[in-house]
Amino acid sequence: MSVPTPVNAAGAQRRQRTQWLDARLATSRGRHRLACTCQVLAGWLWIPQAAAIAWALDALLFAGAGLAAIRAPMLLLAGTLLARAVLVWIGQRLQADVVETVLARMRVDLAAAVAARGPVWLRGRRSGALVALSTSHVDATANYFSGYLVARAETMLVPLAILVAVFSVDWIVGIVLLLTAPLAPIFMMLIGMGAESAGRRQLVALARAGAHFTDRLRGLDLIRVYGRGDAELAQVGEATEAIRVRSMRVLRIAFLSSAVLEFFASVSVALLAVYFGFTYLGMLDLRGETLPLSTGLFCLLLAPEFYAPLRRLAANYHDRANALAAVAEIEAAFEGLPEFSWDRLPPPHAGEGWGGGDACAPSTEIGPSKLPPSQPSPAGGGRGQSSSAQSEVRVRISNATLRHPGARTPALRDVSLSIPAGSRLALIGPSGSGKSTLLDTMAGWLPPEAGEVCVAPGTRIALAGQRPWLFHGSIADNLRIGAPDADDAALAQAARIAQVTQFVAQLPEGMDTVIGERGFGLSGGEARRVALARALLLRPQLLLLDEPTAFLDPGTEADLLAALDAWLPADCTVVVATHSEAVVDWAGARWRVPAMTEAVA
Known part of the structure; x- marks a missing residue:
């Protein structure tokens, strides 16, 4: 039994990540195919457009025909220009729609993957790094769907059609195009590996800096108390510099590869121009027959468009590398590629x-x-x-x-x-x-x-933990997170039972008082009472409480337990961890x- 080499393993991982990316198009595949079709048809229309231009110039400038002779080629040119404009517009609109849908779906899938792994898994992760996955990393895949996949479809079909058209009028030009076409894929393969690794290092630095900055913002008061402000600012500066260096490396690879491909495409077009120039001057005769001027114009007009899809594919190949780097980071964060969606999650409670x-x-x-x-x-x-x-x-x-x-x-x-x-x-x-x-x-x-x-x-389950998470917003909004349709009477009852009304009455806006993230503005005992009221509002059948009376004085504790005893229904099971x-x-x-x-x- 053969052991897979590191190169084969890396190739298998790359194919798996590419398949995962392509699977994100499942709900938008029809629109994406239509967008690719529009771009391919627009590329094919270069052939009649070049023929119309060559026909008109040959008739007007060299055949000496009047304006009536160019009416047909001008109508053909106008029709192809209009058709190409419409097709390109439709294709770009469809691409934008597909990308918006796919990215939104990816963010939902990542959120579903986090929810499926649960709060225990989430406690061991940096929230800033997870936010970076659903923002910068997801955004890094956008050009893969809107650029690379479309350019790949163009490269497969448009140069082939142009090659057939050129071979039909001049086999020598066709051979030149056929021999120079493989240069682009070869350079993309050589440069693509370095671009992917550089892109991944850039995304890692970006995620690390984002997580570091988010964590420091949350602990800003502690940083100021311990006098670590200058040191933390220096660390933020170092992280920013690391992002700049890695971004410049990615751009350097992109510019280098584009310059190389542009050079070879320009040399190929120049070679065709030299061939036609020497042929028309009578200094070169490879065909053994007179070459019409319209043929030379037709081939020279199509030659740049033959290489244009290849250049676009090369430019968007870096988008593919960045997308694969982003997927690799998602895979590392979730210890596998997530395949979750909201319709597969169990219903709440x-x-x-x-x-x-x-x-x-x-x-x-x-x-x-x-x-x-x-x-x-x-x-x-x-x-x-x-x-x-x-x-x-x-x-x-x-x-x-x-x-x-x-x-x-x-x-x-x-x-x-x-x-x-x-x-x-x-x-x-x-x-x-x-x-x-x-x-x-x-x-x-x-x-x-x-x-x-x-x-x-x-069973409807509710848990009020030791460190409840309270969101930025009003106390009423925090209570309604689990029961958004609860009316004011139910809200007031839950707040009264959990002894929330005792301290809310002292707040300037009562239940509408806005608190900060993690319950900033409330004491530890008050935050736990808000969490308890939030749990009671669900009317659970299994109520799990973790130190619900910690930080409470004996009188408030007795009032809370008495209110719970009077309110809890007979079928409600209560499990409480306590000292x-x-x-x-x-x-x-x-x-x-x-x-x-x-x-x-």
Whole structure:
């Protein structure tokens, strides 16, 4: 069995990335083919246009015919000029439409790929680098669709038609064109490899600089506190200089290759001009017969257009190299080429779980022990459960091993847990024991490395984490992210239960007060209460809470738990990770997350 060489492996990767790029045209392939057809037809019309010009000049200047003799060639010339203008206009409009559609679809696919990998994967990525993928990297592929693919279609069909037309009038000119045509593909192949690697280095530098600048903007207050402003400005300057150097290298390759191809095309046209000049002067006779002047004009007019598609393909070959470099960076970021689209994603809050959405087996157990009898908690919790609610398992975890992406060791190993519908469970354990990891898994964010995590099919899931993400906008807008159609009454109820109204009443514009990204302008406890209200607005059947009462004083904590106890429906299952004894008493049942040594034992 032969081992693939690095050259073959690189070629296979390049073909795979090219196929991925071409697949982006799936929804616009018809319009793209029509655009290519228009450009090819416009190129073919150069043949009757050159014939009309040669015919008219020969009749008017050399045959001595009157104006009446040039009426037919002038009508032919006007018709071809008009047809070419219309075809070029239609082709360019279609190309612009196709590029706009394809780039928008690519951005949606990248966003879908990020969403499919989930928040746990996203936490380990630089947001600035991901933004660069959907902006500069996607934009780098635009000229591949609008330039390279169209130029490739022209190169395959237009020079061939011109070659046939030239051979029909002068076989010597046809041979010259045929022998000089392969020079362009050869130089494109030699220069293209260097252009692709240079383009990829440029995109890497651009993405790195963008991510660095975005991160520093977010931490600008910290940079100022520690007096690192000048040092960070120097780093931004170095990153900008690196982009400039790499951009100049790409331009140097582009200008060099274009100059070489222009040189050979000019030499080829000059060679034809010398041939016709010596032939008409009687100093060269390769045909053995008189050469009409119209033939020379026809061939000289078509010669530049024979090389024009080749020159355009060479110029757009760098666009192909840049596009492949951008795809390589996308592949590296996602550890593979994403093939996601929105219509393939599960609906929001579907909660089928990682067990394939199969119904969980009936059970009333939480871990090794049964639920304690219902009894009032200090916060008014411990609501009773009907037998029908206890007969259904909302969450079942069987021998699950959980590991964060890139972690050397699992966070939890061989964990088994069953949670009935309508129950409340407090996850307890020291910091770092894996409580938040377990909640992420129940939410469907972290698939188990081994074992099974099953959530009852159709379950609406809501998670309020320790570090909730709040967007720039009003508090009301942040609450409506999961339920955009929620009315003001539902919004006010969720805010009241989560104790948001306590601090919102002190704000200048109430619920319409604008907060900054990541909840800038709110305290840690206030941000968590906003996240809790946002989760409650979804009316979830499985409510996952991570330290919901942290940073709250005992009075506010008691009010929050009492409001939750009064509002939560009987079929809502609550799993809360906490260090608070008040929350544990409110839940009525506790489960200690086993340490790794206990789980292994």
